[in-house]
Amino acid sequence: MTYNHYNLQMTITHPYHLDPFYSNRLFSFKVIFLNTTSRFWKYISLNLNSFRVGIISGLYKDLGKMFLMVEGLKGILNSIEDLSMAKEEYIYAEKALIKFRKYYYLLEDVDFLNHEGIKDISSKILLDLYEIESKLKFLSFDNPKDIDCDKELRQAASLISINTMNNLHAI
């Protein structure tokens, strides 16, 4: 499967799949280290300051690379038509979303290290991963056959809407 755009080519080949965590850049270490040190920073020797700044800078670069990767993966999505491939890739896309969400929560917990760039780019990556996951989810699952399992909820939604319409007083 190949994605052509402005002479750029991006290809999914085994064993890479739709996974933006494609190489070990100590990403998890950086996020966990920064999350922990941010909580206790005022108690830690300032000698570590330049080390911490270096890690923040490295994390920002990693996020930038990951953002490019995720944007590329979004482009590939349009060419997925094969149902079995969609189902296979959905598993990886869901895992990537869950994994990145954990890192996002850690960063959010420390107010994104007061770094607007990290906040902005990690939010964009999160939204892109949500988009990839929802597209593959839609392709992978058929319309639910047991739609009756939502019968009560559907009935409730209809009744509330009808009651609301009846109670509206237009000018």
Place this chain on the structure above:
Amino acid sequence: MPYSQGDLILLKNPVKLPGGAELKHPVLIINSKRGGYEQYYTGVMMTGTPKNDRYSFKCENQMFTSPLGKESCEFRTYLIFGFNEDDISVLKNTMKKPHLIALINQIKDYIFNID
């Protein structure tokens, strides 16, 4: 009290089904502002019964400003309906922005097919 997009609320009166059973489900407000004179809101239903199909949007505690207090909740993205401000009983929680945007995008893309 004006409510905002992303507020998770409970409706004042549980809906009575034809069988007599009462339903009181949490609902997330998805419209960006009240419908003017009528103070009309649009919401999407949340359920504690996971389906894991193309219409589900799974929830986690961290997606909200306070814990949900229940495991494995999800939104049923096709169960969208309208209600008045008077129908709202209590504000239970608020969904954080990136997750709310993702949910609304999913509804736009796969329920209403808006480009």
